Amino acid sequence: MHQRLARQARSPHMKARTGLTALRITLNQKSVPVMSEETLSFQAEVSKLLDIVVHSLYSDRQIFLRELISNASDACDKLRYEGLTDPALLEGEAGFTIRLAVDKDAGTLTIADNGIGMSRQELIDNLGTIARSGTQAFAEALKARKEEGTDLSLIGQFGVGFYSSFMVAEKVEVVTRRAGEGHGWRWSSDGKGAFSISEAPDATRGAAITLHLRDDAREFLEEHRLRTIVRTYSDHIAIPVILALPADKDDDDDSDAPAEPRLETLNEASALWTRPRDTITPEQYTAFYRHVAHGFDEPWHTLHFRAEGVMEYTALLFVPKDKPFDLYTPERKPRIKLYVNRVFITEECESLLPSYLRFVRGIVDSTDLPLNVSREMLQEDPRLRKVRSTLTRRLLDDLAKRAKDDEEEYLSFWSAFGAVLKEGLYEDFERKEDLLKLARFRTTLSPTPVSLETIAGRMKEGQQALYYVTGEDGDALARSPQVEGFRARGIEVLLLTDPIDEFWVSAVPSAHDKPLRPVAAAGADLEALPLVDEDGAKKDEAPATEGDKLDRLIAALKAALGDEVADVRASSRLTDSPVCLVAKEGSLSPHLRKLLSQANQKTDLPDDRVLEINPRHALIRALAERCSGEGTAHDARVSDAAHLLMDQARILEGEPPADALGFARRLTDVLQNAL
Numbered sequence: 001m002h003q004r005l006a007r008q009a010r011s012p013h014m015k016a017r018t019g020l021t022a023l024r025i026t027l028n029q030k031s032v033p034v035m036s037e038e039t040l041s042f043q044a045e046v047s048k049l050l051d052i053v054v055h056s057l058y059s060d061r062q063i064f065l066r067e068l069i070s071n072a073s074d075a076c077d078k079l080r081y082e083g084l085t086d087p088a089l090l091e092g093e094a095g096f097t098i099r100l101a102v103d104k105d106a107g108t109l110t111i112a113d114n115g116i117g118m119s120r121q122e123l124i125d126n127l128g129t130i131a132r133s134g135t136q137a138f139a140e141a142l143k144a145r146k147e148e149g150t151d152l153s154l155i156g157q158f159g160v161g162f163y164s165s166f167m168v169a170e171k172v173e174v175v176t177r178r179a180g181e182g183h184g185w186r187w188s189s190d191g192k193g194a195f196s197i198s199e200a201p202d203a204t205r206g207a208a209i210t211l212h213l214r215d216d217a218r219e220f221l222e223e224h225r226l227r228t229i230v231r232t233y234s235d236h237i238a239i240p241v242i243l244a245l246p247a248d249k250d251d252d253d254d255s256d257a258p259a260e261p262r263l264e265t266l267n268e269a270s271a272l273w274t275r276p277r278d279t280i281t282p283e284q285y286t287a288f289y290r291h292v293a294h295g296f297d298e299p300w301h302t303l304h305f306r307a308e309g310v311m312e313y314t315a316l317l318f319v320p321k322d323k324p325f326d327l328y329t330p331e332r333k334p335r336i337k338l339y340v341n342r343v344f345i346t347e348e349c350e351s352l353l354p355s356y357l358r359f360v361r362g363i364v365d366s367t368d369l370p371l372n373v374s375r376e377m378l379q380e381d382p383r384l385r386k387v388r389s390t391l392t393r394r395l396l397d398d399l400a401k402r403a404k405d406d407e408e409e410y411l412s413f414w415s416a417f418g419a420v421l422k423e424g425l426y427e428d429f430e431r432k433e434d435l436l437k438l439a440r441f442r443t444t445l446s447p448t449p450v451s452l453e454t455i456a457g458r459m460k461e462g463q464q465a466l467y468y469v470t471g472e473d474g475d476a477l478a479r480s481p482q483v484e485g486f487r488a489r490g491i492e493v494l495l496l497t498d499p500i501d502e503f504w505v506s507a508v509p510s511a512h513d514k515p516l517r518p519v520a521a522a523g524a525d526l527e528a529l530p531l532v533d534e535d536g537a538k539k540d541e542a543p544a545t546e547g548d549k550l551d552r553l554i555a556a557l558k559a560a561l562g563d564e565v566a567d568v569r570a571s572s573r574l575t576d577s578p579v580c581l582v583a584k585e586g587s588l589s590p591h592l593r594k595l596l597s598q599a600n601q602k603t604d605l606p607d608d609r610v611l612e613i614n615p616r617h618a619l620i621r622a623l624a625e626r627c628s629g630e631g632t633a634h635d636a637r638v639s640d641a642a643h644l645l646m647d648q649a650r651i652l653e654g655e656p657p658a659d660a661l662g663f664a665r666r667l668t669d670v671l672q673n674a675l
């Protein structure tokens, strides 16, 4: 096991798979040796997945061919790369091909490559477990489906790589020899729970996947069908996909020697990104996007350009339409493939994009980097920093253009990736202004997200700043007492509900030349503005509790609540509610405190919240009256009211009352007295 993990650790794919190590360790493979053949069971998740694949939920069965050709192409890329440091692996054969061969009598279709191949252990790991990110997502969706009845047809969007062969085949055989190894292996399975492995001494380098087609899938033995599928889905593959056709036997040829098959190259076989833009169709871009991104959606945006200067390179980048399922994994790694002179170098070149653009997929092909470029070099090379800066600028410029051209379309992008892009407000000081322009926010006046420019344009006369409130649920925030006073004055408040919002706001003191402030910090700004009715006309305010009365009330509330609050103060933030809880200035907001505790992060800062009271509210005025008499310090009713108000404020913040029993008792008393 250790050896296997060590080997995986060296493989360029390991990074993406670290989370799966545990899965593999828990594998329960029953091993039943039968002469030189061994039968092993699939990992339980694979069996479940195959069961669904076999009972075909895809209408689009032909995608199996795209998946297998894509794997073959990756295998060739890997060998080409490993061959740079260890030319012996190439065994003198450096020309890569992917061959399709049909045997109509046997009903088989074979997809063969001369790439890296697989060792015995790799066969078990790769084709017996869930080793692939997309397949893992599928398995997770399966689990979710059990729990909450997810629509199965959605699962098609994940794609299941190699396992998709079982959509069309009743039996699949893989004969493979890993480059550099003496002999090969045969893997075979009917996809029903088990697979077998035996030696294949004569296997050639690479992998040959033979599909014994089901009766209802014999269409995939037809040349014209294969030709069309390859041209549609795999034309961009940079390695020739060759169809071997039976030779036309010459009439005069009466020898028994088998005639050589005719070979027909089906695809363009040149890297798509090297072709001029105007010769590439949108379908070809989409097919390529799906290949590099392992996506099943359409690209929402495509950026393809050649750059000259400190470094010469071509970039072909895509913004997906749908959120990739691993967008929020803790690594937050950008996934751009790096090529040097069309030779694939690495899957995860982190230095090519900032992590807040990690949803972008695609490739960069440089003509200047050395082929043996190391990981360290990739991280430190100043030219790559320049490339990163150019790619970032061009992507952000394009996003701005798209927003300008069609705001509605842009909002579909924003709803998928806005939360990730906002990480840049916190991390990329240089691009803060650009990112602020791209940002869209839901507000108390607009359920559809709008730009800061729009919000700033709607500021009221005398309004000092742009205000925001943070929390989990936009609807609840829009109705919360925190924003009442703003609503009553016709002032728009940004409703920030992404976890990242709590972090970037601290790094962005102003936006669009206006200070950006939390609602809790409004204070005097707000008092200076008049209350307005729905038509914007000025409204009279109810009389407020003031002076001594107010002081006595505040003193009585403080005495009753003790340590439960850091302070009690009057506020003009409230209009309809009697009280609300706010964070003391300079302390963590309740929402941030909650986020940190969910992430198991302890904070040393005390939970010092302020209870704000509305001096114009009838209840507060009545309470103030009661407190103005003698002996109120020990008035049980005032104390009960203080606790009930405090609990009410907590409930509005989405928290339970501090002491449920006490809360129930007080509420009962109050109701009893009132009836």
Ligand SMILES: Nc1ncnc2c1ncn2[C@@H]1O[C@H](COP(=O)(O)OP(=O)(O)OP(=O)(O)O)[C@@H](O)[C@H]1O
Pocket (backbone or CB within 6 Å): 067, 071, 072, 075, 113, 115, 116, 117, 118, 126, 127, 131, 132, 133, 134, 135, 160, 161, 162, 163, 206, 207, 294
């Ligand atoms: N023709 C092949 N030659 C060598 N290895 C292969 C071949 N086909 C599949 N494999 C190995 O099997 C693994 C699983 O393949 P599968 O198609 O299920 O997912 P995948 O290609 O890894 O997915 P992804 O493309 O998302 O990384 C591959 O990662 C690869 O290591």
